[in-house]
Amino acid sequence: MARRSDRFLERLGDASRVTFLSHVQPDPDSLASMMGLAQLVQEKWDIPTRLTRDGIISRAENKAMVECLGLDLIPIEEIELIANEMVVMVDSQPNTGRHNLDGEIPVHFVIDHHETRGDLEDVLFVDIRPALGATCTLVTSYLREQGVEPERKVATGLWYGIETELAGFPREAGPNDDNAQEYLFPLADKNLLARIRHARLPQSYFGCLVQALQSSFIYDNLIISWISDLPQPELAAEVVEYLIRFEEVDWAVCVGLHDNQLILSMRAAKANAQAGELLKKVVGDMGRAGGHDRRAGGCVPLPGPGVALLESVQVELRRRLLKVLQIDEQRGQRLVSRKELLQNLQS
Ligand SMILES: [Mn+2]
Numbered sequence: 001m002a003r004r005s006d007r008f009l010e011r012l013g014d015a016s017r018v019t020f021l022s023h024v025q026p027d028p029d030s031l032a033s034m035m036g037l038a039q040l041v042q043e044k045w046d047i048p049t050r051l052t053r054d055g056i057i058s059r060a061e062n063k064a065m066v067e068c069l070g071l072d073l074i075p076i077e078e079i080e081l082i083a084n085e086m087v088v089m090v091d092s093q094p095n096t097g098r099h100n101l102d103g104e105i106p107v108h109f110v111i112d113h114h115e116t117r118g119d120l121e122d123v124l125f126v127d128i129r130p131a132l133g134a135t136c137t138l139v140t141s142y143l144r145e146q147g148v149e150p151e152r153k154v155a156t157g158l159w160y161g162i163e164t165e166l167a168g169f170p171r172e173a174g175p176n177d178d179n180a181q182e183y184l185f186p187l188a189d190k191n192l193l194a195r196i197r198h199a200r201l202p203q204s205y206f207g208c209l210v211q212a213l214q215s216s217f218i219y220d221n222l223i224i225s226w227i228s229d230l231p232q233p234e235l236a237a238e239v240v241e242y243l244i245r246f247e248e249v250d251w252a253v254c255v256g257l258h259d260n261q262l263i264l265s266m267r268a269a270k271a272n273a274q275a276g277e278l279l280k281k282v283v284g285d286m287g288r289a290g291g292h293d294r295r296a297g298g299c300v301p302l303p304g305p306g307v308a309l310l311e312s313v314q315v316e317l318r319r320r321l322l323k324v325l326q327i328d329e330q331r332g333q334r335l336v337s338r339k340e341l342l343q344n345l346q347s
Pocket of ligand 1 (some may be wrong): 134135
């Protein structure tokens with residue numbers, strides 16, 4: 001019986017060129033998945049490949065990854081397909097609201113691990129495995145099945161992609177993810193890994209953290225942080241990963257305003273939380289959301305400018321969050337008291 005990696009390669013064999021797409025604000029899992037598959041296609045078929053970037057990459061570690069691994073990413077707005085070119089989407093699915101050009105670029109292949117189902121009707125080849133913690137794990141299995149050893153930078157990217165995707169606790173990793181990491185680690189460049197993990201941070205990062213702590217409110221086992229000016233969209237995820245470690249809560253949500261839309265990020269401290277589905281319910285027709293068991297993200301575009309409108313959307317989001325998590329309506333308690341905040345201000 002043909003393995004999935006055989007069928008993947010077989011269907012790509014006639015392509016004049018292969019272009020890889022991922023979701024907006026690509027993360028290490030999606031960046032390295034593109035890298036791994038590009039090496040596979042180049043080595044097996046000698047077909048030219050292109051990696052793309054949807055939106056911006058602003059998280060310091062992710063920028064460092066692009067730089068250290070020498071990625072050449074073409075902005076998706078500049079993509080023009082030639083005859084017989086094939087498009088492979090990784091770490092996402094078409095029409096899930098995670099793409100700036102949803103529907104405008106034909107997608108022929110989908111390789112993903114998200115539960116959030118997309119529109120797969122016209123896709124030639126689909127390999128979606130929600131049981132895997134990272135798309136990089138799937139890509140690593142393709143390389144191994146095909147006897148292609150990942151190049152040093154590719155192995156570094158794939159290892160880091162799995163690591164960042166599964167770093168929380170309880171881990172969402174399975175034996176396949178551990179296995180892939182074990183295989184990749186000896187092949188990875190540890191100096192580059194260290195440079196990526198300890199990327200230097202802009203001043204705006206620290207201002208954002210202060211704001212996040214100042215505006216964090218506890219409602220029973222939920223903490224919500226509101227950031228009125230999120231300098232980079234990915235910061236919502238960083239804030240929420242910090243807050244979920246607070247021992248008194250099971251849920252953390254960060255909502256930040258960036259570019260006239262609210263960026264939402266959610267984490268659960270316990271397994272079987274179905275965070276992706278819950279956040280989808282919360283956001284409903286106001287925007288888009290999805291994700292995994294313990295991690296979810298979404299966005300709510302504001303219908304217009306103005307503080308009053310923003311506040312009304314915030315109130316509605318909070319109301320829905322409390323309802324979905326079955327928490328009684330209540331006044332939130334500050335994570336750090338106002339008195340403490342003021343006392344510690346140095347003039
Ligand atoms: Mn992923």
